[in-house]
Amino acid sequence: MTLLALGINHKTAPVSLRERVAFSPDTIGLALDNLLQQPLVRGGVVLSTCNRTELYLSVEQQDNLKEQLINWLCEYHQLSHDELNTSLYWHLGSDAVSHLMRVASGLDSLVLGEPQILGQVKKAFSESQSYQSLSGELERLFQKSFSVAKRVRTETEIGANAVSVAFAACTLARQIFESLSQLNILLVGAGETIELVARHLKEHRVNHLMIANRTKERAYTLANEVNAEVISLSEIDTRLAEADIVISSTASPLPIIGKGMVERALKLRRNQPMLLIDIAVPRDIEPDVEKLSDAYLYSVDDLQAIIQQNLAQRKAAAVIAEGIVQQESTHFMDWLRSQGAVNTIREYREQAEKIRAEMTAKALMSIQQGADAEQVINQLTHQLTNRLIHTPTKSLQKAASDGDLERLNLLRDGLGLDP
Numbered sequence: 001m002t003l004l005a006l007g008i009n010h011k012t013a014p015v016s017l018r019e020r021v022a023f024s025p026d027t028i029g030l031a032l033d034n035l036l037q038q039p040l041v042r043g044g045v046v047l048s049t050c051n052r053t054e055l056y057l058s059v060e061q062q063d064n065l066k067e068q069l070i071n072w073l074c075e076y077h078q079l080s081h082d083e084l085n086t087s088l089y090w091h092l093g094s095d096a097v098s099h100l101m102r103v104a105s106g107l108d109s110l111v112l113g114e115p116q117i118l119g120q121v122k123k124a125f126s127e128s129q130s131y132q133s134l135s136g137e138l139e140r141l142f143q144k145s146f147s148v149a150k151r152v153r154t155e156t157e158i159g160a161n162a163v164s165v166a167f168a169a170c171t172l173a174r175q176i177f178e179s180l181s182q183l184n185i186l187l188v189g190a191g192e193t194i195e196l197v198a199r200h201l202k203e204h205r206v207n208h209l210m211i212a213n214r215t216k217e218r219a220y221t222l223a224n225e226v227n228a229e230v231i232s233l234s235e236i237d238t239r240l241a242e243a244d245i246v247i248s249s250t251a252s253p254l255p256i257i258g259k260g261m262v263e264r265a266l267k268l269r270r271n272q273p274m275l276l277i278d279i280a281v282p283r284d285i286e287p288d289v290e291k292l293s294d295a296y297l298y299s300v301d302d303l304q305a306i307i308q309q310n311l312a313q314r315k316a317a318a319v320i321a322e323g324i325v326q327q328e329s330t331h332f333m334d335w336l337r338s339q340g341a342v343n344t345i346r347e348y349r350e351q352a353e354k355i356r357a358e359m360t361a362k363a364l365m366s367i368q369q370g371a372d373a374e375q376v377i378n379q380l381t382h383q384l385t386n387r388l389i390h391t392p393t394k395s396l397q398k399a400a401s402d403g404d405l406e407r408l409n410l411l412r413d414g415l416g417l418d419p
Contacts, residue, residue: 004069005056022050024048040068044134056100097141101144114163144328157313183206186212190219244274255286257289279300363379396411
């Protein structure tokens with residue numbers, strides 16, 4: 001039995017291929033069932049996200065193993081070998097172990113150190129548990145990978161710094177204001193970036209959120225999720241003075257918030273400072289706003305500088321994380337190899353017990369039929385000894401006749417004899 005991982009990801013395949021190889025949530029059970037019907041497969045986990053599709057398997061090792069599994073993947077998704085081969089990667093044994101640990105720890109992600117992948121790996125593992133498609137070794141590997149990911153998060157700073165525009169905007173706000181919970185925050189726009197910003201702010205227990213959007217209807221879904229008030233873009237001028245922080249990201253070709261609008265708001269605020277973060281391209285807030293003494297304006301370029309600095313810090317943390325993965329991978333492989341010895345010992349004991357039981361039954365039958373008990377016992381011990389030492393004796397003779405002293409000494413050591 002061996003462990004392996006095969007798949008494609010954002011580094012090896014374009015999205016046009018990744019979407020064709022993906023397994024939808026409602027087909028995972030069918031895919032696992034189909035996979036386990038393959039003669040060599042003993043257990044499996046299917047991990048399928050927008051950035052990767054991977055199979056983690058425990059299999060019987062054979063010469064044509066790789067070809068058989070690739071054939072299965074191609075047939076399942078109705079792909080040709082030429083379409084898949086150049087994008088497919090294949091990890092066996094310790095490489096498969098370290099690969100899963102790196103994936104779970106965010107070291108193989110599009111955004112280095114992102115935490116979402118761990119939840120996706122746990123979900124894939126849980127699905128395999130529910131479909132009873134896990135082998136003991138595979139289950140132990142995934143549990144170990146979860147603890148490795150936790151160790152990486154605890155012992156390194158890989159997840160401590162913002163590397164997305166949305167998260168960087170929230171981080172900047174938290175650096176300037178000690179607490180966000182009692183502040184009024186205005187979000188302009190209702191697209192994907194503002195959605196992420198809103199969710200980050202909600203995690204920081206912000207209680208007063210306004211969402212301004214060109215069409216109110218589109219903003220209501222997000223507003224209901226984060227408990228925000230929805231206003232139109234035309235209402236910004238009259239409501240801007242309420243905002244301690246403004247974060248804007250729309251697709252408008254022209255600025256939505258001008259210098260005059262901010263100046264009027266600051267007067268109403270009696271010059272209480274206002275933080276404005278413009279993450280739109282083209283810009284939503286006129287650059288001249290930064291000339292106002294109580295307005296602090298940051299553009300997407302300012303955030304990119306923060307992101308690049310934080311990314312460099314994550315890369316430094318990743319070096320430490322890779323060391324943790326290497327260490328834990330070695331420990332797991334030591335455990336896996338020990339299981340091979342456990343199985344061998346169990347088989348050897350079962351074989352010896354079978355011989356003992358068989359010969360004991362014969363001896364008891366002879367005694368019941370009137371044979372002399374002492375003679376039967378002597379015969380039993382003699383025959384039992386011969387049966388038990390027969391195979392080791394043949395191995396010793398073969399090693400001696402071959403002149404293989406290393407093997408001969410190894411056998412003597414295993415039998416408890418002096419070298």
